[in-house]
Amino acid sequence: MVNLEVNIAGIILKNPVTTASGTFGFGEEFADFIDISKLGAIFVKGITLHNREGNDYPRMAETASGMLNAVGLQNKGIDYFINTIYPSIKNLGTEIIPNINGSVVEEYIEVAEKLNDVDGINALELNISCPNVKEGGMAFGVNCPAAIAVTSAVREVFHKPIIVKLSPNVTDITEIAKVVEGAGADAVSLVNTFLGMAIDANTKKPILSTVTGGLSGPAIKPIALRMVWQVYNAVKIPVVGIGGIMNATDAIEFMLAGATAIQVGTANFIDPQVSVKIIEGIEDYCQKNGISNASDLVGGLIL
Amino acid sequence: MVNLEVNIAGIILKNPVTTASGTFGFGEEFADFIDISKLGAIFVKGITLHNREGNDYPRMAETASGMLNAVGLQNKGIDYFINTIYPSIKNLGTEIIPNINGSVVEEYIEVAEKLNDVDGINALELNISCPNVKEGGMAFGVNCPAAIAVTSAVREVFHKPIIVKLSPNVTDITEIAKVVEGAGADAVSLVNTFLGMAIDANTKKPILSTVTGGLSGPAIKPIALRMVWQVYNAVKIPVVGIGGIMNATDAIEFMLAGATAIQVGTANFIDPQVSVKIIEGIEDYCQKNGISNASDLVGGLIL
Amino acid sequence: MKRVQDFRVKHYRRLNSDNYILTLSSDSDVEIVKPGNFAEIKIPDTPDVFLRRPISILDVDHNANTISFYIKAVGKGTRKLGTLAINSVVNIVYPLGNSFTINKQKNVLLVGGGSGIAPFILLANKLKNENTAITFLIGARSKGDVFLTDEFSKYGNVLITTEDGSFGEKGLVTQHSVFTDSFNFDHIYTCGPDPMMKAVAKIANKKYINCEASLENMMACGIGACLCCVTPTIAGNKCVCTEGPVFNTKELKW
Amino acid sequence: MKRVQDFRVKHYRRLNSDNYILTLSSDSDVEIVKPGNFAEIKIPDTPDVFLRRPISILDVDHNANTISFYIKAVGKGTRKLGTLAINSVVNIVYPLGNSFTINKQKNVLLVGGGSGIAPFILLANKLKNENTAITFLIGARSKGDVFLTDEFSKYGNVLITTEDGSFGEKGLVTQHSVFTDSFNFDHIYTCGPDPMMKAVAKIANKKYINCEASLENMMACGIGACLCCVTPTIAGNKCVCTEGPVFNTKELKW
Numbered sequence A, B: 001m002v003n004l005e006v007n008i009a010g011i012i013l014k015n016p017v018t019t020a021s022g023t024f025g026f027g028e029e030f031a032d033f034i035d036i037s038k039l040g041a042i043f044v045k046g047i048t049l050h051n052r053e054g055n056d057y058p059r060m061a062e063t064a065s066g067m068l069n070a071v072g073l074q075n076k077g078i079d080y081f082i083n084t085i086y087p088s089i090k091n092l093g094t095e096i097i098p099n100i101n102g103s104v105v106e107e108y109i110e111v112a113e114k115l116n117d118v119d120g121i122n123a124l125e126l127n128i129s130c131p132n133v134k135e136g137g138m139a140f141g142v143n144c145p146a147a148i149a150v151t152s153a154v155r156e157v158f159h160k161p162i163i164v165k166l167s168p169n170v171t172d173i174t175e176i177a178k179v180v181e182g183a184g185a186d187a188v189s190l191v192n193t194f195l196g197m198a199i200d201a202n203t204k205k206p207i208l209s210t211v212t213g214g215l216s217g218p219a220i221k222p223i224a225l226r227m228v229w230q231v232y233n234a235v236k237i238p239v240v241g242i243g244g245i246m247n248a249t250d251a252i253e254f255m256l257a258g259a260t261a262i263q264v265g266t267a268n269f270i271d272p273q274v275s276v277k278i279i280e281g282i283e284d285y286c287q288k289n290g291i292s293n294a295s296d297l298v299g300g301l302i303l
Numbered sequence C, D: 001m002k003r004v005q006d007f008r009v010k011h012y013r014r015l016n017s018d019n020y021i022l023t024l025s026s027d028s029d030v031e032i033v034k035p036g037n038f039a040e041i042k043i044p045d046t047p048d049v050f051l052r053r054p055i056s057i058l059d060v061d062h063n064a065n066t067i068s069f070y071i072k073a074v075g076k077g078t079r080k081l082g083t084l085a086i087n088s089v090v091n092i093v094y095p096l097g098n099s100f101t102i103n104k105q106k107n108v109l110l111v112g113g114g115s116g117i118a119p120f121i122l123l124a125n126k127l128k129n130e131n132t133a134i135t136f137l138i139g140a141r142s143k144g145d146v147f148l149t150d151e152f153s154k155y156g157n158v159l160i161t162t163e164d165g166s167f168g169e170k171g172l173v174t175q176h177s178v179f180t181d182s183f184n185f186d187h188i189y190t191c192g193p194d195p196m197m198k199a200v201a202k203i204a205n206k207k208y209i210n211c212e213a214s215l216e217n218m219m220a221c222g223i224g225a226c227l228c229c230v231t232p233t234i235a236g237n238k239c240v241c242t243e244g245p246v247f248n249t250k251e252l253k254w
């Protein structure tokens, strides 16, 4: 028997496989396809203080082994989440981790404060890396002072673990990782999407209403894997690995590079059952390789 | 008849299609497959002052819609290039543009000085973005003072156009583009490869001898296209677009985003005839769309 | 219940060089499907297609365990779907989306163009069970682009418009005489190109008739997880894949 | 001259579940190929294979315009190549690389393992024309992994070792009695797994015999453009795709 449990900042996940914010709705969307309670955690769709309509359609473009999205944090606001959505998903049998966003630090603070006392919410993911909003978003994640400001502000008001989600659109991601660690982050998750663009040569127009959007999917995996490895070697807090994970082998590579847990994102669109297949695949791999604790994989890269 | 000519910093290329440094050897490697003289230009393999053996094998890993390389600027040095290679390729019938590299500014200077008086060499590409060397390389391309230092030093000694090749591994590529423009660059080419990594889950080891390498191919196209568009809007000098161009449609997208010319890289490995097919495809597109000068495509994106 | 299921290519019916009906079969049962539902089809063995493709369900046969699609090849994915070997595996996620309202209407008009006619077979079948009188109005560029009329005529009267006048009345669907003649439909269903549906909705609106349109926005997930497929409505952005693809046109910000 | 050429799948000969011979045919002529040359094969319709795959040329037939490959399915690309429909198009770049030295040798030993035996047919064919005596020494895990011996025996004596002793002598190729008996070869050619070739080279070196090995480094371009496939030699890093795949083992930093 393989013990798949991993520990992210004191929270025990039943296995390292979680789903990435914005790619798994609020979990229920997948209930017809898989047993949701098998997941290590669900990082739910990005939440802001107030209702947001998001960006105009078109919000999506297919690219080579990936896709661009420009959803722009469409959501009904934190109160709606707490009062209407959360009650119906809290008993899915897995950790529900909200992904919180803001245009200014005060918004992050207010959202975090509201989540503080929600029973069953044991951590939050602080998104400082959304490339698809005009204000805030990625701006917090690509510059140290801003990253410190928002992390320490949320740290002050939120009493449970904070996982800061980093942007890959930076020269040196370890720099940002280190300052958010210093500012009180309990873990970091990376990567969010890469700022990209798609053009329709026939119409000569951008495909996305916002011109640029966030690139995700297997196309970005090699860069994400490198960043996870760099950050793992730069900080002491746990790293959650994200970026183009399509199967168990990809997930294991991220763990070897230093990820304590991983998030499955775009892959959910290609195969709504993939997250559970990845759990099974990790278990298989451990069994075949005589690894009794999946957590032994973490940082196991042999140089 | 479509006029395919484009003008990069005073040099007239017969068409916008050139081949990327390190992916087309010195041109002759492709002579069996295509009529080399049809190309707009060849950016030849990176050259350093002295002979370099490059990195250890393995230097390559396949990724989703792309590849990582860690060649590490293997070459026989500038003198060998000038005395032995160049004489045999100077009459290929297309512009030969050397791609020069150094670990310190002085090396760049020496290489540039040696190229100054080589008859038929009308420009050089200053590579400040190689991710695969321990010293120098990308370090010059991810930080403004270093980028300024190397560009202005080479500017002082080299009397013909300088195309500075930018690294995509930065928070804000327009910043670097603007400072190299200020330091005397006549054009910028972008992007070089993204720093990435591949792991073999079976052996638990990195696939590349250098652990990390440079990601190229269609996987990176959306990010490269975004960067070309950003830089086109930030500087006045011409932009040479590079990154995952596999066909004429891709090339046209880069031109619409602001590239005056484009470089075909990894695609040459998949189809050694692709560069000429792209020339034909651009001509076709112009004909069908009633565009009489390919240069009219440049920056033609409709917002 | 939605599911992910492997089918095998059973049969192609070629309508012309670009249009075909693809029938897939399964060893296990086929899920219950409602008119307007669609499937997200994984395109096999196609390097440059990453995401699934949404395609309306044309018909299902619960005895033969088959499901069929009417597809117009417009790009990489829909072209590839038309060239698979018989028996090759095709994975689909289905049934997705909401469905057309069927509410004891007396006399309805189904206006379609292009691949938008696909949902009309299942819809007509249901309507027939309700004893609703059905009129089809199909628009196309030319005679060679008009398909499925034989099937439709089993359920009701089939009217045609072609832009070049080679079949039926000449012009766009909205120029068809059915709209000017004594017009007594109590519901219009429409599916096809956006401009067509908008024009139809406008007429419906003028005549105070309920009109439902099935939208074809680009989708990444098809199951309400990504929020990529939205359309603006009077109640804010709504997902075409779960809150649609069928909308009452009064809801839409058209 | 090297070229890019479309062929069609003509025939598969299945050797066992993982090993097969793929024969491709063309409407136009097939280029002249030398022993040791390889082709870069584009794997069709395979989303997770981006680069071409280097495969030695087993044989060509200039009358039938065919080219064949002996392939061991080890991963995504080589597995897919074994499952193409007859007549499907396969694009190859060929002939690539240098070739084995043929220099009026009297008595040569060809030592191969795994897919490394592929170049030996063309090589033996050439050697036979030179009246060279040929001995093949083929190593495998087990009897079921020994292939092409019928073909080889047309050209010379075929010796076998298997690790489990199920066929020929038991052990590794380098443990075969041919190396201990009166040993009078004037050239060894070897192709197969690196450890095998290294062990063979060591013996050759001890006995002052010329030894050529054909390497199988990973390649991106196959035509000397990328410098990814290097092997360290006494004269610095050399490209396996253009300066090899065949190297005199004395050159190699083994």
Ligand SMILES: Cc1cc2nc3c(=O)[nH]c(=O)nc-3n(C[C@H](O)[C@H](O)[C@H](O)COP(=O)(O)OP(=O)(O)OC[C@H]3O[C@@H](n4cnc5c(N)ncnc54)[C@H](O)[C@@H]3O)c2cc1C
Residues within 6 Å of the ligand: C038, C049, C053, C054, C055, C056, C057, C069, C070, C071, C072, C073, C074, C075, C076, C077, C078, C079, C115, C116, C118, C119, C215, C216, C217, C218, C219, C245
């Ligand atoms: C709910 C729904 C039901 C549909 N039902 C059918 C059907 O029954 N039969 C049918 O033939 N088609 C149907 N479509 C349209 C079908 O999904 C697209 O034609 C298909 O996704 C195009 O994929 P492709 O790879 O062939 O084209 P691509 O190569 O991806 O693109 C070719 C062109 O088609 C456009 N395109 C891409 N995706 C869509 C899309 N989702 N909608 C409209 N245009 C698109 C692109 O912008 C491009 O111009 C439906 C779409 C939706 C959303």
Ligand SMILES: Cc1cc2nc3c(=O)[nH]c(=O)nc-3n(C[C@H](O)[C@H](O)[C@H](O)COP(=O)(O)OP(=O)(O)OC[C@H]3O[C@@H](n4cnc5c(N)ncnc54)[C@H](O)[C@@H]3O)c2cc1C
Residues within 6 Å of the ligand: D038, D049, D053, D054, D055, D056, D057, D069, D070, D071, D072, D073, D074, D075, D076, D077, D078, D079, D115, D116, D118, D119, D215, D216, D217, D218, D219, D245
């Ligand atoms: C000059 C040359 C001639 C060759 N001739 C033959 C031949 O005649 N018949 C034959 O069956 N094979 C031959 N090979 C090996 C063949 O190229 C590889 O087996 C093939 O590229 C693997 O591709 P894949 O997609 O099946 O494997 P992948 O799915 O890419 O990888 C599967 C495993 O194979 C390893 N691998 C990948 N590429 C290579 C490579 N080039 N060499 C060794 N291991 C590799 C990977 O590291 C991985 O462990 C030759 C290689 C070279 C360089």
Ligand SMILES: Cc1cc2nc3c(=O)[nH]c(=O)nc-3n(C[C@H](O)[C@H](O)[C@H](O)COP(=O)(O)O)c2cc1C
Residues within 6 Å of the ligand: A020, A021, A022, A023, A045, A046, A047, A069, A071, A073, A099, A127, A130, A165, A191, A192, A193, A215, A216, A217, A218, A220, A242, A243, A244, A245, A263, A264, A265, A266, A267, C226, C227, C228
């Ligand atoms: C459609 C879509 C919506 C997303 N929305 C969010 C979001 O709301 N908050 C967030 O932090 N990340 C969001 N992301 C980023 C993903 O969580 C993830 O970081 C990214 O997609 C990379 O992982 P992948 O390659 O596995 O998809 C979104 C991604 C996609 C594709």
Ligand SMILES: Cc1cc2nc3c(=O)[nH]c(=O)nc-3n(C[C@H](O)[C@H](O)[C@H](O)COP(=O)(O)O)c2cc1C
Residues within 6 Å of the ligand: B020, B021, B022, B023, B045, B046, B047, B069, B071, B073, B099, B127, B130, B165, B191, B192, B193, B215, B216, B217, B218, B220, B242, B243, B244, B245, B263, B264, B265, B266, B267, D226, D227, D228
């Ligand atoms: C194998 C390989 C070697 C390369 N060597 C160089 C080099 O010597 N100098 C340089 O400036 N860029 C080098 N590059 C980067 C390419 O010129 C190009 O910028 C990059 O590959 C992105 O383009 P692509 O996606 O079309 O390949 C190399 C790329 C590859 C794949």
Ligand code: FES
Residues within 6 Å of the ligand: C218, C219, C220, C221, C222, C223, C224, C225, C226, C227, C228, C229, C230, C239, C240, C241, C242
């Ligand atoms: S396509 Fe993902 S929400 Fe509709």
Ligand code: FES
Residues within 6 Å of the ligand: D218, D219, D220, D221, D222, D223, D224, D225, D226, D227, D228, D229, D230, D239, D240, D241, D242
């Ligand atoms: S594979 Fe590119 S140089 Fe050998």
